[in-house]
Amino acid sequence: MDLVRPDVDAYATEHTTPPPGWLDRVHAEAVADLPYASMLSGPVVGRLLQTLVAVTQARLVVEVGTYAGYSALAMAQGLPPGGRVVTLELDEGHADFAQRQFDASPVGDRIELVRGPALESLERLDGPYDLVFIDADKVGYPDYYEAALAKLAPHGLIVADNTLRDGNVLDPRTDADRTIAALNRAWATDERVVATQLTVRDGLTLIRRA
Secondary structure, eight states: OOSSOHHHHHHHHHTSOOOOHHHHHHHHHHHHHSSOGGGSOHHHHHHHHHHHHHHHTOSEEEEEOOTTSHHHHHHHTTOOTTOEEEEEEOOHHHHHHHHHHHHHSTTGGGEEEEESOHHHHHHHSOSOEEEEEEOSOGGGHHHHHHHHHHTEEEEEEEEEEOOSGGGGGGSOOSHHHHHHHHHHHHHHHOTTEEEEEEOSTTOEEEEEEO
16 A cells, blocks of 8 residues: 555655765665665655754664665765764675675765674664664564663664554554554553654654653
8 A cells, every 4th residue: 555645755755855876876776686675765764864863963873774775874974073873784685785885885984784683783782872773674673672772862863664564553464563553552652752653655753762
C-alpha cells in the first residue's frame, strides 16, 4: 500500500533541496547492485536526517544498520567540525558496498564503519550518543532502543525508521510488524522519553529524553 500518494511523494522530493550529485550516484549504484531498493533512505529522509544532525549539532552519531551507506553519508554532511558517524553493519556484502561509497565521497573521513552484531558494537562503543538512527532488523528494535537510550546524551535524539511498516502496524501479521506495533505503543507511554511519530515515507519516530 502507498501511505503517501505517489504524486504527492514525488512533489515532496521535487521540493526538497536535492542531494549532491555524488550522493545521487550512491543511490543509483545501490538500486542497481543491491537487493531491496526500498530499504534506501532516499532524498527526503536523507535531508531530514542531515537537518536533525545539523540542528542538534550532534558530534557523535550512531547508526544501527548501514545497508548502502546512503543515510550515513547524508548525516555526515550535517556534522559540526570534529563530528563523526559510527555506522554498524552485520552483512559483509552491504558493509563492503558502503565502505567503497565512503572512500569515494568527500565526507567519508567522518564515517567509521563497524562490522558485526550491532548490540555487541553498541556495548563496546563509548557514549554519550548525540543522535542514534535505528534502521536494521525490526525484531531487534527493542534491544537497539534500550542500548541506545542507556548511552544517549541528555539532549540526545533517537530516530527510528520504518515505524509504520507500510501501514501494517494497523493490522500486524508478521513478527516484524508486531514488534514495531508494540514498540510504537510502548514509546507513546514510556515516561523516560517523549516520542513523536512522523508519517514521513514509511514512518519515522523521533525520541528524546523526557
